[in-house]
Amino acid sequence: MPAALTYPGVYVEEIPSGVRTITGVATSIAAFVGRAAMGPTDRPVMTTSWDDYVRRFGDLDVAYPLGFAVRDFYLNGGAQAIVVRIFKSAASQLAQLDAKGLALEAASPGPWGNTLRVRVTKTEAAKLSDVATLLGVTANDLFNLAIRDTKTGATERFINLTATKASPRHVTGILLNESAFVRTKAGSTPKDPTDVHKTLKADNVTPIEDVWADDTASTKVAAAVSDSDALAAAADFGKEGDGSGVYMLRQADLFNLLCIPPDTLTGDVPTALHADAAAYCVKRRAMYIVDPPSAWTSVDAVKPDDLGISGQNARNAALYFPRVVERNPLRGDQPETFVASGALAGVMARTDVTRGVWKAPAGVDASLTGVLGLSVALNDQQNGLLNPIGVNCLRTFPIVGNIVWGARTMRGADALGDEYKYVPVRRVALFIEESLFRGLKWVVFEPNDEPLWGQIRLNVGSFMNDLFRQGAFQGTSARDAYFVKCDKDTTTQSDINHGIVNVVVGFAPLKPAEFVVLKIQQMAGQIQT
Numbered sequence: 001m002p003a004a005l006t007y008p009g010v011y012v013e014e015i016p017s018g019v020r021t022i023t024g025v026a027t028s029i030a031a032f033v034g035r036a037a038m039g040p041t042d043r044p045v046m047t048t049s050w051d052d053y054v055r056r057f058g059d060l061d062v063a064y065p066l067g068f069a070v071r072d073f074y075l076n077g078g079a080q081a082i083v084v085r086i087f088k089s090a091a092s093q094l095a096q097l098d099a100k101g102l103a104l105e106a107a108s109p110g111p112w113g114n115t116l117r118v119r120v121t122k123t124e125a126a127k128l129s130d131v132a133t134l135l136g137v138t139a140n141d142l143f144n145l146a147i148r149d150t151k152t153g154a155t156e157r158f159i160n161l162t163a164t165k166a167s168p169r170h171v172t173g174i175l176l177n178e179s180a181f182v183r184t185k186a187g188s189t190p191k192d193p194t195d196v197h198k199t200l201k202a203d204n205v206t207p208i209e210d211v212w213a214d215d216t217a218s219t220k221v222a223a224a225v226s227d228s229d230a231l232a233a234a235a236d237f238g239k240e241g242d243g244s245g246v247y248m249l250r251q252a253d254l255f256n257l258l259c260i261p262p263d264t265l266t267g268d269v270p271t272a273l274h275a276d277a278a279a280y281c282v283k284r285r286a287m288y289i290v291d292p293p294s295a296w297t298s299v300d301a302v303k304p305d306d307l308g309i310s311g312q313n314a315r316n317a318a319l320y321f322p323r324v325v326e327r328n329p330l331r332g333d334q335p336e337t338f339v340a341s342g343a344l345a346g347v348m349a350r351t352d353v354t355r356g357v358w359k360a361p362a363g364v365d366a367s368l369t370g371v372l373g374l375s376v377a378l379n380d381q382q383n384g385l386l387n388p389i390g391v392n393c394l395r396t397f398p399i400v401g402n403i404v405w406g407a408r409t410m411r412g413a414d415a416l417g418d419e420y421k422y423v424p425v426r427r428v429a430l431f432i433e434e435s436l437f438r439g440l441k442w443v444v445f446e447p448n449d450e451p452l453w454g455q456i457r458l459n460v461g462s463f464m465n466d467l468f469r470q471g472a473f474q475g476t477s478a479r480d481a482y483f484v485k486c487d488k489d490t491t492t493q494s495d496i497n498h499g500i501v502n503v504v505v506g507f508a509p510l511k512p513a514e515f516v517v518l519k520i521q522q523m524a525g526q527i528q529t
Contacts, residue, residue: 022439022463030347031255034066038112069261069342076346100193101187115151119218163190186518231263234272261342275308281316291339312409315420321375360407360512474508
């Protein structure tokens with residue numbers, strides 16, 4: 001509001017410029033859904049490297065194809081992956097431990113917890129007087145806890161814990177926030193350990209050589225637990241009603257690519273899940289990367305209609321054929337067949353960084369790192385049968401190697417003539433939609449008239465112009481590349497009365513040069529005409 005003018009003189013007022021910068025969202029955050037050896041099962045977890053994944057969900061395991069897909073994602077240029085671990089079991093599968101009377105359980109379900117051992121020790125009370133005073137407890141209330149995963153050799157150590165009083169070192173809070181291995185048992189009241197583990201042998205002279213192999217020096221799991229049941233049906237991968245599985249991603253702020261590897265290395269994703277995943281991607285403005293069934297061992301066997309993805313949902317799905325052949329380090333590096341969705345998500349992420357989301361993630365630069373070959377070798381004629389029906393081919397070329405050689409959505413069949421025929425066009429549209437959706441939230445509840453419309457045109461136009469300058473659209477001028485309309489023509493008085501403001505944004509997308517035609521003509525020599 002303007003200042004009240006009460007005395008003669010000069011008044012200074014700051015007038016807002018109306019510029020609210022719209023920032024483009026990330027374009028290559030990949031979400032992976034499936035079983036894993038360990039890790040949280042109640043939320044999506046962001047990982048930023050393969051080492052980060054291993055720390056949270058365990059290393060490669062032939063029982064969990066999810067790990068191979070995430071590894072391929074990072075190997076091919078991916079930077080951020082959201083992982084949803086599914087654990088299907090009717091009963092609790094948390095390994096239980098008794099640390100000298102202190103009830104503990106594994107931090108996450110699964111047989112990985114069966115290899116845990118725990119050790120309780122205490123420091124001499126005389127050395128802890130200052131610490132005990134600071135924490136408001138006695139020195140005898142403090143104990144040390146060590147947990148070891150005997151399979152991997154990883155060890156956690158926590159000193160000066162207490163279970164008797166609320167303090168910064170209370171065992172429940174410390175383990176919850178700092179331990180990747182254990183928690184205090186749910187529903188139990190933590191108690192001070194009744195005793196400590198031995199540090200010397202019976203003669204009280206000879207040290208124990210390996211405290212993690214001696215039952216008097218550490219405690220093992222009381223009863224072994226089993227693994228998750230197999231994910232055989234579409235419902236096992238999540239139900240929208242209870243927000244489980246795939247739908248746990250509603251807790252994630254943003255993801256752009258969805259990969260659902262089959263539950264076994266040689267298995268398939270349930271057919272009904274494809275349609276559900278594609279529909280969910282439409283809601284989240286993401287792309288679903290579809291792996292072909294294992295039965296598709298020839299071009300004749302490829303039938304996209306059998307996957308159940310159709311209609312407008314098919315715009316948000318892309319099918320790639322065939323599967324890839326990679327070395328399996330768990331089986332002596334022998335070549336085996338794997339699904340390619342993880343690697344393809346990595347290629348898309350790499351292309352986004354080097355060229356932009358408007359560049360088709362295909363071509364001689366779209367190499368598949370870590371891939372030895374393809375499960376089905378395709379030639380040009382076979383490629384020519386699949387491309388017109390919206391199936392993207394993976395090809396092997398001399399010198400270039402294994403590459404992505406297609407960039408169509410599952411709505412990209414020639415017979416459909418859909419405006420979102422190509423993956424990069426669809427992804428650019430999703431990118432603009434998500435960016436404007438987030439960048440225009442300030443508009444809500446603003447006075448709905450020309451001053452607001454002008455601000456909208458200014459901010460959206462600035463965003464679109466930045467994309468044009470980066471080469472995202474066709475045209476030699478901004479007028480040819482995009483338009484932004486928000487005025488009395490788009491928002492009528494009736495709209496205003498209903499609290500509606502309409503913004504129309506159009507853009508001229510860059511479509512990939514899918515067919516390059518060379519026309520060669522002989523010159524007519526010296527013939528005079």
